[in-house]
Amino acid sequence: MMKGRKRKSGSLTAQMLDPATLEQIALWLEGAGVASIEIETEDGRLVRIVTGEDAALRDAGVDPVAAAPVEPHSVRPAKSQIAGHFLPVHPARDAAEAAIGASVFPEQIVGFVGIGPLIMPIRAEEAGTLRACTVGPGDLVGYGDTVFLIEPAQ
Amino acid sequence: MSVMQGNVLSTPAIVATATADEPKISMIGTGAYLIEAPGAFDLPTQRRIWALAHAVEDWPEVREVVPGVTNLLVILKQTPEEPEQLHLRLGHEWDCARSIDLSGKTVEIPVTYGGDNATDLAAICDYSGLSDREVVRLHWQGDYTVVALGSAPGFGYLHGLDPRIYMPRKTVPSLRMLKGTVTIGGMQTGVSVLTGPNGWNSIGFAEMQMFEPTKTPPALLAPGDRVRFRPERIEL
Amino acid sequence: MIEVLQTGPLNTVQDLGRFGFRNAGVTSSGAMDRLALMVGNLLVGNAEGEAALEIQTFPFRLRFERDMAVAVTGADCEARLDGRRLPPWWAMPVLSGQVLELDTPRRAARAYLCLAGGIEVEPVMGSRSTSLRGGFGGLEGRFLAANDRLPVAGAAGPAVPQGGFGVMPPETALAAHFPAPEDGTLLVRAVPAGEYALFGAEAERFWTQTWKISSHSDRTGYRLSGEPIRLASPVELRSHGVVPGVVQMPPSGEPIIQMSDANTAGGYPKMAGVIDVDLWRLGQARIGSRIRFVRSSIAEAREAERAVRAYLDDVRCTVPMLAQALAAMSRR
Amino acid sequence: MMSPVPSESAPRFEKVLIANRGEIALRVQRATREMGLRTVMICSEADRDAPYRQAGDEFVCIGPASPRQSYLNQAAVLLAARATGAGAIHPGYGFLSENAAFAEAVERAGLIFIGPPASAIRTMGDKIAAKRAMIEAGVPCVPGPDAALPEDLASIAAIAEGIGYPVIIKAAGGGGGRGMRVVHDPSALGDAVSVTREEARRAFGRPDLYIEKFLAHPRHIEFQVLCDEHDNAVWLGHRDCSMQRRHQKVVEEAPAPAIPADIVAAVGERCANACRKIGYRGAGTFEFLYEDGAFYFIEMNTRLQVEHPVTEMTSGIDIVREQLRVAQGLPLTISQADVRTYGHSFECRINAEDPFTFAASPGTITAAQFPGGPGVRVDTHVTTGYRVSPHYDSLIAKLIVHAPTREEAIRRMRVALADTAIDGIATNLPLHRELFAEPAFCAGQTDIHYLETWLGERKK
16 A cells, blocks of 8 residues: 655755755765765756765765765756656565666666556666665655656766 | 366266255355256256256356256356355256256267277276177167266267166276267266367267367257267277 | 567467357366456456467567557566566557567466457457367467467557556555465465365365465366365266366365366366455466465455456556546647 | 435545646635545646645646646546545636536546536536526526528518517627627618628628627626535525626626616526526536626536635635535535625736736746735735746736625725735736726626726727
8 A cells, every 4th residue: 555645746956955855865875875966957957965074974884985986967857757656666576676876778667656556657768877766655746756866877 | 188187077986966855056166056956867857957057047147057967057147246045046946947858959970889999898898798799789779868068178978878888987097089989988978079088988989070169059969969879880 | 460489388369268168068268367367458458358368388479560559467577578678567569570578477377468459369159268178269279389470450449658557466456355375375265165065074174274286287277285185985976067266176185276277077076166256366376386275255255356346447447547648748 | 306415424535636726726725624625736847836735735746837738638637636546626617627528537437526417517518508408497598599590581570579679690600790790670680681691601601690689788797506416506696797808807796786686586596496407516607698687698607716705705605615515415504595695795816917918927926915904815826936837827816805885895905906016027906906996897887898998998
């Protein structure tokens, strides 16, 4: 069953500037060993999110030397094409189609949206690395809502 | 598929069936009732089963009926809402069922008795104490009635076998009995319709097509039909 | 047309089965997992009973010879379209020349490939199901072989959305209406049948023990292995009609469950009948896997049937909605 | 037949999807929440950041900005309801509110359409069928046969005589002044018929002509009705919506000034009866032209209307709440005997448009200030910083006042208008301010041509 968590869909900018989301993204970045990330919003603005110092990474058990170097380039969203509830993993499978940190190719399915008895895919628009998921399992997402952040391949 | 086939060719050695005068009505799963007539396997009982089949097949909840040997399987379109009610109605219908004599056609089947396909003839002779000629004669002189079709497409269970040539089915079935083999199983006889494992005893061979899927009806025989075997050749 | 490039044995064309000829000894045949077939058909806009391919031996590869919409349901075979991995229970448009590959599933036994319009082999006695035993129906009454080409009818329903879409698998969507497996043992609901009482106290073991599906199992029936349950003296019945789901007890004492290609007649004592609505789950049980019978009732069966019906209706109603919504969104 | 009244404890639905945007989405949502129901609000990409997004339980974007891809995308609306588990859909006004096919699709999907049955929407959407149904129910209609005129002039003259002069001859396929001729006396009939018929043949390819009573100076008067499933139908008084430009209402008031109470009551009763007769359900409006003490039915709006607040102010009845109750299968909270109207109410539609050229004025509102005080109601979805999208209707707020008398209500509206300020975009506030200073308007009883004439003269 879907979790009935209240979730508002909104623009990427609005989502980015939400303190809770910022904090969450920072956590993911830390988890991925990434120091900062720049996100291009739909109105062309660049939002840079910088995580704590190296010390914070060490505290989190992440070796800063091993942290992937992140060039200051933009991150692309993978969006839902329809309103429904986010399914990170296909209900008949044990694992996600693509894990955070994995490379994805254009059109690859990275997650799902459940609409009653049906399921719609969320796809990567271009090749890159799946960096973060911006919504929780079972959350209500809308048309055009960003669900994943993908760092494009060079 | 072979493993599941042996059981269908039954000889009523020990028969667990209904009590003296009440039919036994039971469900198989959620969508079928089996009505088993009381008493012996005889034509009057079988005719009453046919009458029951005839009465029930047009009930709106019934998808198909399958007459067996003194029994009737009633397959429903869906799981009944009130299974007890349906049980009672079937019982009542049996009470009302009177013998009907299906005005069947007469089918004459040319048979080559003996020969390569009559691998069990010797065993029947041993069991009955009759000569092979006697066995063959008693078989083709018989006047048979199709009791039911089943076990394989178009296979008819024939009633009317001379008790002198009753022969229990084999404990070890033949692995590849040819389609068209004329066989005896217990108190019944028939012509096999598929090539494959078979526990009945072979005494001859018939060329006649018993089943053609594209024909209407696809099966040559129907319950109530009369069957005569005509000895075309006897190779002993 | 579709062309089979690679296949194992025993993969056949199946629909919901052939009815009305059991009294002539003709088995009903039809998909082992009828629910997967129905859902697959609904996804591509077909009536729920159109003919599809039942794939139970792998690997299986096939090429589409024209653009069409297809759905793969049932067991998760890690399907790949031109090498690109597809989620299970998935429908999508395919292009002429594209190749679909299905690999041995890790769970479940059978996958269904439904095509918009349905496989257009000639119906025999009202059905396109293959009767392997009878040698008719489906593709010349036989199982598929490499280089076979099968005709596909024109699609009648709305177009399947470009990017593909899926359906909540019945196991998830209907979880509340089916008993969950216990330690990997499939729980199959059944009601006692005609000769149940003959087994007396022994019958209890039928429910309590775990049975293994033996390797002598196929579309005709599943032979189960376990601690035998025998009668004091063997009983044979007069030959009578049987249906899929009947659990027979041969003298060996190990049950046989008749499946889609069930014999039309039998004479072994009948211990129980699997409720119809649980047969699709049994159809996905693999050889070597374990099952346990759970005593059920007609009322419980009806309840589950209602839930399945509601699920199918929901899918039928929502699929065109999704297609229309996406079509309206892509029109400028 | 009375259907059983469902108990309050087993509602037909617990979650309502509001298939609309802007002020009406917010209006419906408030009533829904008051009733303890949960809400799903949908939006297009253009309305993603709508200020009301925080108010409901769930808020979800269903498609791109273009209405056809979102608010008019029936399947997307139904899917959103399916995805969120909403049991009912409130269509508001506009968009899908009078779409019989949508109402049917909602019911087919097992959901409740908060509005009349599809059949009623369909009947009332067909002008001829609606007129026939109203004649049958005894609601007065514009005199004139529903059939094309015969060929011979004598028969036509007899029909015209029966209707009473002046009459209007209309070409089938004509409209907007083309292919129409007003005939004031019998002597002019022959020429008018032959000229119009020729025009019809040439311009529209069909020679068919229709004849109708011509109303020179009608007022637009409408009756609000409410019906439930238990054979109760009430009318909640009437409104005057004559202040129109190109059929767009600009100012509405309740009650309509200076119409004898007995005539009003007779027509109101017939409207309620008509509802019972056609099996109507929910809220609806009967629109009439009124001239020389007589009402002529023009159409029925099978939905909630923009101007419903003026009736709420004078009757004290929450129309949206009643709609929701009816959809739950509950009876109306009131019977006709309970309906009491009091005082006078005005509504000004504040649009994001140039007040006199009426050119749409999308953009960001840099400051928004709304009035308050006794008898003042503002229905709006905009706040400072709101971006008015070019994709949708330009209505950004409704200013509603209520006072014991029409004169007091006018004074109250003047103050309210003065206290309203919307910066950053052009609005029609200046038009409203001028109108409420206009003596003829303030005197009341202006006809449907008044505003356009006044605007024309103002230009000179």
